[in-house]
Amino acid sequence: MTEPTASAAHPFRPTVSLAGLEPAIALGPLDGRYRGAVASLVDYLSEPALNRMRLHVEVEWFIHLCATDAVPGVRVLTATELDLLRGIPAGFDAAGIAEHAAFERETVHDVKAIEYVIKARIKGTTLEPLRELVHFACTSEDINNLSYALMIQGAVREVWLPAATALADQLAEMARASKSQPMLARTHGQPATPTTLGKELAVVTHRLRRQLARIKGAEYLGKINGATGTFGAHAAAVPGTDWAAVSRSFVEGLGLAWNPLTTQIESHDWQAELYSDVARFGRILHNLATDVWTYISLGFFAQVRGQGTIGSSAMPHKVNPIRFENAEANLEISAALLDTLGATLVTSRMQRDLTDSTSQRNIGVAFGHSLLAIDNLRRGLAGLDVNPTALNADLDANWEVLAEPIQSAMRAAAIAGVPGMDNPYETLRDLTRGRRIGADDVRTFVSGLGLPADATERLIALTPGSYVGIAEKLVDEYLG
Numbered sequence: 128m129t130e131p132t133a134s135a136a137h138p139f140r141p142t143v144s145l146a147g148l149e150p151a152i153a154l155g156p157l158d159g160r161y162r163g164a165v166a167s168l169v170d171y172l173s174e175p176a177l178n179r180m181r182l183h184v185e186v187e188w189f190i191h192l193c194a195t196d197a198v199p200g201v202r203v204l205t206a207t208e209l210d211l212l213r214g215i216p217a218g219f220d221a222a223g224i225a226e227h228a229a230f231e232r233e234t235v236h237d238v239k240a241i242e243y244v245i246k247a248r249i250k251g252t253t254l255e256p257l258r259e260l261v262h263f264a265c266t267s268e269d270i271n272n273l274s275y276a277l278m279i280q281g282a283v284r285e286v287w288l289p290a291a292t293a294l295a296d297q298l299a300e301m302a303r304a305s306k307s308q309p310m311l312a313r314t315h316g317q318p319a320t321p322t323t324l325g326k327e328l329a330v331v332t333h334r335l336r337r338q339l340a341r342i343k344g345a346e347y348l349g350k351i352n353g354a355t356g357t358f359g360a361h362a363a364a365v366p367g368t369d370w371a372a373v374s375r376s377f378v379e380g381l382g383l384a385w386n387p388l389t390t391q392i393e394s395h396d397w398q399a400e401l402y403s404d405v406a407r408f409g410r411i412l413h414n415l416a417t418d419v420w421t422y423i424s425l426g427f428f429a430q431v432r433g434q435g436t437i438g439s440s441a442m443p444h445k446v447n448p449i450r451f452e453n454a455e456a457n458l459e460i461s462a463a464l465l466d467t468l469g470a471t472l473v474t475s476r477m478q479r480d481l482t483d484s485t486s487q488r489n490i491g492v493a494f495g496h497s498l499l500a501i502d503n504l505r506r507g508l509a510g511l512d513v514n515p516t517a518l519n520a521d522l523d524a525n526w527e528v529l530a531e532p533i534q535s536a537m538r539a540a541a542i543a544g545v546p547g548m549d550n551p552y553e554t555l556r557d558l559t560r561g562r563r564i565g566a567d568d569v570r571t572f573v574s575g576l577g578l579p580a581d582a583t584e585r586l587i588a589l590t591p592g593s594y595v596g597i598a599e600k601l602v603d604e605y606l607g
Contacts, residue, residue, distance in 0.1 A: 157496070187377070264361045454501075455500075523590075526566055
């Protein structure tokens with residue numbers, strides 16, 4: 128058997144390499160097609176954002192060592208010196224990115240390059256005599272763990288949570304607006320006790336808000352304690368300083384929770400906890416997306432036309448539920464990444480291995496797909512109109528769902544001593560199972576049961592559309 132030639136294996140031979148074009152073409156969709164929906168995360172979870180935050184942590188550690196008099200020979204910094212130091216991360220721009228990249232090519236170490244950037248910036252200033260305070264007694268993970276904690280905290284609080292909260296609020300408004308619209312429920316895909324559309328939306332809202340409360344209360348831990356978490360270098364260099372106290376005040380001063388017991392790395396348990404909650408929030412949204420998709424297919428929602436979208440290149444009549452399908456796929460990708468991060472980050476061989484370094488560079492991708500899904504769901508929900516005609520017709524075609532309240536009324540009557548109420552479940556099963564019945568069938572049946580007059584009158588007046596219990600009240604009282 129002969130080997131296929133190159134042209135036979137892949138006959139298309141482009142004359143232009145896309146990989147060589149400038150500006151560079153994104154490999155992934157988040158930095159290409161969907162950039163607009165997720166660009167706000169770049170300030171927090173991109174590689175330049177990581178380096179900017181590293182500069183911030185290094186600078187603040189320098190300042191903290193001076194402010195706490197932790198090292199002999201330090202002094203109080205002037206306002207001008209503080210402005211100079213804090214201006215390094217604050218003004219980190221394209222030139223700063225290029226400067227760091229140049230140092231990294233020299234050091235082949237991203238954190239060491241951060242140290243060199245700062246030392247270069249203070250060279251020739253009044254801070255130069257204190258230059259060895261930069262990265263004093265630190266291992267790279269002292270800087271990295273604090274940087275990631277601050278980045279993730281910022282991304283969650285400033286970008287993800289506002290978007291997720293706005294979606295939950297939007298859903299709550301829809302729930303309130305449709306709290307009185309009856310809807311046939313389906314359990315196991317079969318007609319079941321009616322509910323209201325608003326109550327079902329309220330259920331999802333309540334679930335989402337519970338997860339949001341957990342995420343809002345998330346702890347962001349940090350440590351700065353040296354190469355294996357013993358403050359070894361600190362104590363060897365300056366044994367008279369209470370380094371645990373200096374470490375704690377520094378970490379808490381950054382707005383993080385101090386972790387006193389670590390190996391070389393902060394253990395990342397808090398990250399796993401956070402990602403689990405964000406993934407769970409996403410799975411609830413996934414449930415919403417698939418249910419709304421189904422309701423659209425049943426005609427319960429009409430998609431508002433005139434939004435500038437083409438549903439099909441071949442079928443002009445179509446308005447496809449693409450926002451919900453897009454959200455569904457992106458939530459699956461996000462959950463998979465978040466699950467992987469949560470599972471891998473909590474494990475580190477002995478005192479340190481480097482697997483977390485690569486893993487954490489995908490945090491932005493995980494949150495990006497989640498944010499993209501949220502954006503699609505918000506736009507998708509905004510394009511829906513409730514179709515009461517379809518909802519009411521579905522109810523009117525399923526009068527057999529009234530078997531439940533009738534047999535329950537018979538049970539209550541039997542308990543009260545009314546004769547002839549034996550075997551109510553079996554009686555209604557024989558009437559309704561495997562066949563369709565209508566309003567006249569139900570009312571004739573109820574009239575012949577021998578129930579007390581008030582119960583008979585109540586059941587004869589009942590319809591599938593009015594058999595919704597206290598659904599509306601539940602929305603009013605518990606949605607918040």
